Amino acid sequence: MNIKKNKDERIEKIQNRYGTHTFIIVSALLFSSILFKSVVMNLPFKEYLTELVIFLIGMVYYTLKITNAGLFHTVKESKIYLITSFALISILFGILVGLTNMFRYQNGQFNEITMFSISILTAEAFVIIIIAWITFEKLSKRSEKKQFDVE
């Protein structure tokens, strides 16, 4: 009798589930640490460089794997929801970095330079997110097409 030896899929699923949770927790902790060190403690860049590199490696690895598997563009959220989320993230980023710069370089005085800086940062972040999203979506579609063409 030819029985193909299986890996225990139930255990694999459980390990994957907890692996995913661990990734989310570690990423959240790293992000909080970066935010705390940069914004609250106002430490120089090199003080949180390691956390930033580890955080970015994790995010890039995950995004590339998902894209390569042709799953990036299968996100079910509507376009309106996605664009609203991107806009909110960009605004938060703009405000956070803009206010940090205000306390660092303008002695905490809110003026037109602060507003200008927040607007520019928000717009930049929004454009970068949209470009990254569109790029990964295209790559993901291409990868999916390649998989279906082969099989």
Add this chain to the structure above:
Amino acid sequence: MKNKRMKIARIEMDLSQEQLAELVGITRQTIGLIELGKYNPSLNLCIAICKALGKTLNDLFWEE
């Protein structure tokens, strides 16, 4: 829903959960959970179990 047909087929072949698990290459707990109806196995795993017990998918997993 409990999978009694799988349990009967296993007992008919005089196999313990441990032995069936060893044949298929999974853990005893997974066999136990499938028999209790608390875990839905993949098609590949169903096929492996059917081969180990000398039954078809219909015999073990098709509910009338």
